[in-house]
Amino acid sequence: MAADPLTLGLYARDASIIEGGCALVVLPSSADEVQACVQVAAREGLAIVPRGSGTGLAGGAVPLGDALVIVTSRMTRVLDVRPEDRLAWVEPGVLNQDLADAVRPHGFTFAPDPSSQQASTVGGNVATNAGGPHCLLHGVTSGHVLALDLVLADGARVRLGSEGPLAPGYDLRGVVVGSEGTLGIVTAVCVRLTPLAPVVSTCLLAFPDPLAAARCVAACIAQGLVAAAMECMDQASVRAVEQYVHAGYPEDAGAVLLVELEGLAAGVAHAVAELGTIAGAHGATSMRVAADEEERGQLWKGRKHALGAVALYAPHYYLHDCVVPRTRLPELLADVYRIAAEHRLLVVNMFHAGDGNLHPLFVFDRGEEGVLERVLTASQEILERCVAAGGVVSGEHGIGLEKRDFLPLLFSAADLGAQACVRQAFDPDGRMNPHKVLPAGARCGDFAMARGDGDLAAAVRSLPAGTWI
Amino acid sequence: MDLTGLPTVTPTDREAVVRCLREASAAHTRVLVVGGATQLDRGNPAAVDLVLSTRALDRVVAYEPAEMIAVVEAGCTAAALRDLLRPHGQEWPVDADDDATVGGLIATGAAVPRQLGVGPLRDSVLELECVSGDGRAIHTGGRTVKNVSGYGLPRLLVGSLGTLAVIVQAAVKLRPLAGARRTLVAAGGLPVALGWLRSVPLATAILVHGDTAELRLEGWADDVAAQTAWARACAPDAHVGDDAPFPQAAPWSHHPVVAEMSVAPSRLGAVLATAGCDAGGLVGVGAGWAGLEGAAALDRLRRRVESLGGALPVVRGPGGLGGTLPAPAIHRRIKAAFDPAGILAPGRFWGGL
Structure with missing residues (x-):
């Protein structure tokens, strides 16, 4: 537990450009401790x-x-790896890479x-229904979570989902995935394990400009060439x-364009041949x-470090996340390059092209x-263009505080009312991660709210008191 | 469930569904949503006053093959969707009867025989247009393959058995049709099936029933040939059927009661070995089916499956869903929010919702 100014300051922000403030930070090391913290918060009426x-x-x-603030970073145990069931139980603080490394020896x-x-x-x-390059073939996090242990806002504990393919009840597991910590705190996750591909081939293609690369990606999808990953830089x-x-x-x-193909040899x-023809x-x-694993690793290292590398250009960044139908x-x-130019801004694009997921x-x-x-302002124009093209305002980063006032671009008051009902069913007092998502x-x-028009600058100005951007 | 003598409405657009449900909610008329009527027995018995058929909602709303997404109305049948997609070399990989509707399949969330290779139905549903029990049109999800814009309500509606809302339109993710498709059948039962799971990478499905094991292979012809050779190392006498259906046999389906089972994959063998009936299961997935004669046999198997942490809902005949609902208060609040008058198939869902 910590309440000193330095610690409170550290936990007042995440990797976004938004800064808040908190009263108390706790770092529990077990589900029991999480539950005890939540019970105290429930008694004191504290937001979590x-x-x-x-x-x-x-x-x-x-x-x-x-x-x-309840931090799960000390809950780092891999509880059970069961290759025969193609699943593993882990605590929520296990790092994504550590989980992949832990199950790799099992294939x-x-x-x-x-x-x-x-x-x-x-x-x-x-919480964010995270994606990543390889969800082009394997799908996002919701397809890889079989069950969850959750502490609800009132301190009750519940297991949602099942180790088998079907669980009694509504798919509350599926609702919790991507709910950004607004429905409860996850204390254990049962993840589905994916067999390592027997053959993997990583290709690097060069194009005269990003639009040509994007057209190549759209053509590959149209011709039924399903890659494991298609990343554009x-x-x-x-x-x-x-x-x-x-x-x-x-x-x-x-x-x-970094393209990974996986499957069996033929x-x-x-x-690979078809990709060459289309490209x-x-x-x-x-x-x-x-040619080998080392070269493959090197090609991926570039993509994985691209975000950090752009610090070369300027000290601050704002990373966007939106998705459009792949043909668009x-x-x-x-549009992204045009909008950036109109606002005299440097924009760098590295994105999950195969999914239509742009990251200006x-x-x-x-x-x-x-x-x-x-x-x-430029970010808002990009979002509006994406929505006009049939896209959505977030593919994998989530809504959080940043984009909550843009959901009316996609959803009517009745649509958002239905989402609010589901949230309230889990957390009737509204103490789990308030102000986020909706x-x-x-x-x-509430079905009276008109379909509004988002305004990112206004949205940021309308953030709750005590927030800084 | 017997629908004889019940009045049926067959709306032709979403607005008609909205009007129907508003009136039904006001008058406390209990409504059963029906698509192809292939899964009527799935769920607990529910007395209803009116049948709402989605069969006239059968338009193709949008299909651009290059997006690998199809948007269809709920009453579009599995056969119609297959015929739409096949000329473009694509499929929605949900194996179903020709008459089953897209909306009905999503509402039941039925097990997919090829799940090992193509994933569960719930992962293919991107966007749903629906109408809540009190007649509110609600849009959920979006027409992109990735989306975290708000809560994942399409996932809530998959498998909700028409107890929260009437699904009127769906956008589903497609996949390319494989060039080569082959089913291998061999004697040897579970040991052979488990051998295939270990030694045939990227198998599309492995089914075991009785002493028989079936292996489904889909992909490039050369890869399927290589997989066949690996499969033959476990079962030299396996019979190969090119372009054959999968499964080749479904012995459980010849019994008066059919139940769908779900257990952790490694427990499938323990269930099948002691099931004492015509049963089959998907190795590596943990889904299966059992053909039973009546209530006593169902109770016995259900206790066995539930003691192993699984579930055994009946999908044909009497017997209901069984099972225990987790977080019942959350379930009740969600049901009350979507269907405040409680008119959508009251009692049909798990926990009597």
Whole structure:
């Protein structure tokens, strides 16, 4: 437990640009201790903010006001690995990478692999329904969580889901995944294990510009070429990566596409050939297939470190997350560059192209007068373009505080009312991670709210008192 | 469930569903939502006054093959969707009777025989348009393959048996049809099936029933040939059927009561060995089916499955769902929020909801 100013300051923020404040931080080391903390909070009427490693980018772990922050980072036991059941039970503070490493000797992996995987926790992955490059083939976290142990806001403990394929009742497990800590605190996760692919081939393709790469991706999907991962990086990303980790990317290319194909020998060989044909028809200037595990690792190291590498350009960043139908990717990417130019901003693009999941990254110096306003305005324009193209406002980072006032772009008052009802069913007093996910006006049974228009700058200004951006 | 003599409404658009449910809620008319009527027995017995058929909601709303997503109305049948997708080399990998509807399959959340390779039904549902018991049109999810924009309400509705809302439209994730499809059948039962699970990577499905094991292989022809060779190392006499259906046999289906089982995968063998009936299960998944003669046999098997942490709902014949509802208060609040008058198949769901 900690209440000193330094610790409270540390836990007042996550990896987003939003800063809050908290009254007390606790780091329990067991489910019993989590339950005891929640019971105290229930008795005192305190709001609770669950937190893993704090790598979230949407402010989901940013506490507000007199909240009690419950940090799961000391709950790091891998409780049970059962290859014969293709599952493992872990505590929520286990790091994503540590879980993958723990099950690898058994011939399995934990498929969700967010770029933060060396730092982010499994509990945090559950909270945001995390994705990552390989969810193109294997799907997002919700498909890899079989069951959960949860402490509810009133201190009760419940197990949701099942080790088998079917569990009695509504799929509350599925609702808790992606609920950003607003329904309870997860104290154990039963994860589904995915067999390691027998054959994996990693290819690096170079294109004259990112739009050509995006068109190649859309063509691959259209022709039924299902890759395990399709990651795109533009020239600015590539140059930063090369200075930082020397991944061997071609710095003269306008964009690179990292494609991983997995399966059995013949299918992978066929897919590599087909990829070459489609890429050639879409202007690829080169294609390199990793010759061994070391080269494969090096190519991936570049992608995984791309976010850190852009610190080369400027000290601050704002990383976006939105998804569009995959056929619309080239046009949306063009919009992103146009919008950035109109607002005189440097934008770097590195994204999960195969899923249509864009991650425009604005790089700036907060010392520059008015730059944050321009970043927020440009971000809002990008979100609006994505929604207009049939997309959604978050693919894997979540809504948190950052995007809650944009949900009305996607949902009517009745839609949001239904979501609020589900939240209230778990937490009738509204003490679990309050202010997050749903817009301030969304209430169970409230169908009067008009379909609003989001305004990111206004939304940020409307953040609860005590929040800083 | 016998629907003889019940009045039926067959709305042709979402607005008609909204009107129907508003009126039903106001008049406390109990409503059973029916698609292809292939899963009527799934659930506890529920007395109803009115049948709402989704069969006239059968339009294809959007299908762009390059997106690998299909958006159809709830009454679109499995056969119609298959016919729509096949010319484009795609499928929604939910193996179902021709008459079953997309909405009905989602509402029942039935086990998918090929789940080992293609994943469960719930992971393929991206967006649902539905109407709550009191007649509110609600949009959930989105038409992208990744989405964490708000709560995952499509997952709440999968398997909800028409007790929360009427599903009127769905966007589902598709996959390419495999070039080669093959079913191997061999004697040897569970040991052979477990041998295949260990030695045939990327098998699409492995089923065991009695002394028979079935292996489903889908993919590139050369890969399927390689998998067949590995499979033959465990079962040299396996019979190979190219483009054959899967499963080849479903002996449980010839009995008056059919139950769907769910246990942790490694416990399947223990259940099947002591089931004392025509039963089969999917190795590596833990789903299975049992054909039973009546209530006594069902009770005995259900106690066995539940003692192993599993569930055994009946899908044909009498017997209901069994099982114990976790977090009953949360369930009751959700049911009350979506269906405040309690008109949607009252009692059909787990826990008598």
